[in-house]
Amino acid sequence: MNTTGFEMSLPYVINRLYWILHHRINKIFSASAINISMDQFFVLIFLWQKDGKNQQELAELTQKDKASISRIIDLLEKKQLLKRLPDPGDRRNKLVFLSEKGKDFQEKCVVNGMKSRAIAEKNITKKDLQVTMKTLQQMIINLKEGQVNEV
Amino acid sequence: MNTTGFEMSLPYVINRLYWILHHRINKIFSASAINISMDQFFVLIFLWQKDGKNQQELAELTQKDKASISRIIDLLEKKQLLKRLPDPGDRRNKLVFLSEKGKDFQEKCVVNGMKSRAIAEKNITKKDLQVTMKTLQQMIINLKEGQVNEV
DNA sequence: TATCAACTGTTGTTATATCAACTATACGGA
DNA sequence: TCCGTATAGTTGATATAACAACAGTTGATA
Numbered sequence: 100m101n102t103t104g105f106e107m108s109l110p111y112v113i114n115r116l117y118w119i120l121h122h123r124i125n126k127i128f129s130a131s132a133i134n135i136s137m138d139q140f141f142v143l144i145f146l147w148q149k150d151g152k153n154q155q156e157l158a159e160l161t162q163k164d165k166a167s168i169s170r171i172i173d174l175l176e177k178k179q180l181l182k183r184l185p186d187p188g189d190r191r192n193k194l195v196f197l198s199e200k201g202k203d204f205q206e207k208c209v210v211n212g213m214k215s216r217a218i219a220e221k222n223i224t225k226k227d228l229q230v231t232m233k234t235l236q237q238m239i240i241n242l243k244e245g246q247v248n249e250v
Numbered sequence: 251m252n253t254t255g256f257e258m259s260l261p262y263v264i265n266r267l268y269w270i271l272h273h274r275i276n277k278i279f280s281a282s283a284i285n286i287s288m289d290q291f292f293v294l295i296f297l298w299q300k301d302g303k304n305q306q307e308l309a310e311l312t313q314k315d316k317a318s319i320s321r322i323i324d325l326l327e328k329k330q331l332l333k334r335l336p337d338p339g340d341r342r343n344k345l346v347f348l349s350e351k352g353k354d355f356q357e358k359c360v361v362n363g364m365k366s367r368a369i370a371e372k373n374i375t376k377k378d379l380q381v382t383m384k385t386l387q388q389m390i391i392n393l394k395e396g397q398v399n400e401v
Numbered sequence: 402t403a404t405c406a407a408c409t410g411t412t413g414t415t416a417t418a419t420c421a422a423c424t425a426t427a428c429g430g431a
Numbered sequence: 432t433c434c435g436t437a438t439a440g441t442t443g444a445t446a447t448a449a450c451a452a453c454a455g456t457t458g459a460t461a
Contacts (some may be wrong), residue, residue: 105295105296105299107383107387109267109271109367109370109383110271110288111292112383112386112387112390113264113267113268113271113386114268114271114288114292115313115390116260116264116386116389116390116393117264117265117268118313119390119393119394120260120261120264120265123393134446136446136447136448137261137265138447138448139447141262141265144256145256148256153409153410154409154410155408155409155410162266162269163448163449164448164449164450165409165410165411166410166411166412166448166449166450166451167447167448167449167450168410169409169410169411169412170411170412170447170448170449171447171448173411174446174447189408189409189456189457190409190455190456190457191408191409191410191455191456191457192409192410192456193409193410215393216260218392218393219260219389219392219393220389220392221392222388222392223385223388223389227381227384227385228385230378230381230382230385231381231382231385231386232258232260232263233378234374234378234379234381234382235263235264235267235382236258236263237373237374238267238370238371238374239263239266239267239270241369241370241371241372241373242267242270242274242366242369242370243270285416287416287417287418289417289418290417304439304440305439305440306438306439306440314418314419315418315419315420316439316440316441317418317419317420317421317440317441317442318417318418318419318420319440320439320440320441320442321417321418321419321441321442322417322418324441325416325417325418340426340427340438340439341425341426341427341439342425342426342427342438342439342440343426343438343439343440344439344440
């Protein structure tokens with residue numbers, strides 16, 4: 100890693116965007132006196148797509164281990180954004196459902212997400228955006244494949 | 251935020267890359283039985299550029315508050331990667347210097363960083379990389395400016 | 402049916418970083 | 432010189448998530 104001009108490097112830029120996004124997400128929820136982490140938010144997003152998933156499914160979607168998901172669900176349940184229900188078909192499972200409060204936040208997040216996106220994409224051409232997304236996705240694939248043997 | 255195809259969205263991609271980078275950084279240090287966070291790593295990087303900075307400067311560079319930096323320095327000092335020295339010129343300051351161990355890691359990180367970068371950039375054209383970096387930097391600027399009034 | 406492996410989820414412990422409140426030092430003007 | 436204010440750093444309390452060890456459930460098969 101070239102430490103001269105570190106601010107121009109991918110790790111720095113990714114880190115900055117990560118914290119900026121985290122901050123913006125919290126701004127949406129803080130109006131309701133809720134603090135929420137990126138990880139918690141992502142669980143909500145996957146539930147907005149379709150709830151009633153079990154914790155293992157959420158773990159795979161968010162790429163967390165099941166212990167972490169268990170704790171994340173604890174926190175979201177304490178914030179009354181979702182609830183756990185037993186699965187009659189398989190008593191090992193707990194199915195995770197959104198509460199009304201949890202559902203209500205979806206629209207707010209969609210609206211604010213679109214606003215944020217509009218702000219983020221100001222002065223950037225559609226073509227550059229496409230290239231950027233494609234490039235970042237390719238990087239994820241590359242690094243995932245290179246994960247086992249190489250550092 | 252459109253939750254259909256969330257995996258194609260910027261927040262998801264940024265989050266994935268954030269954790270992949272975090273994981274790779276730890277792999278470099280874990281050979282020496284050291285675990286290190288992104289935030290801790292970034293402090294090291296800014297010290298590799300030039301050490302002897304005070305904690306306030308590091309706080310500004312890393313965009314953390316001084317309390318967080320204090321704790322991060324605590325941890326890096328405990329890992330013997332750096333040391334705090336009093337500033338004779340201003341007794342409020344503590345100047346942060348790399349230890350030998352802290353300096354030694356720079357080369358290892360540069361080498362591994364270049365490897366990681368080569369892996370990450372596989373199958374991506376130079377032009378697309380330039381566009382991506384420029385775009386992400388523009389997004390940081392946009393979101394920073396939009397931070398005050400808009401969510 | 403008895404047993405064992407596979408699977409789902411929880412808990413204890415630990416590491417990390419944040420916020421608010423605090424101490425110590427420096428500096429400038431009355 | 433004295434006092435108020437700004438600056439640098441620390442500490443207590445808290446929130447979050449990771450890992451390892453654990454407990455309950457299921458299903459296959461001997």
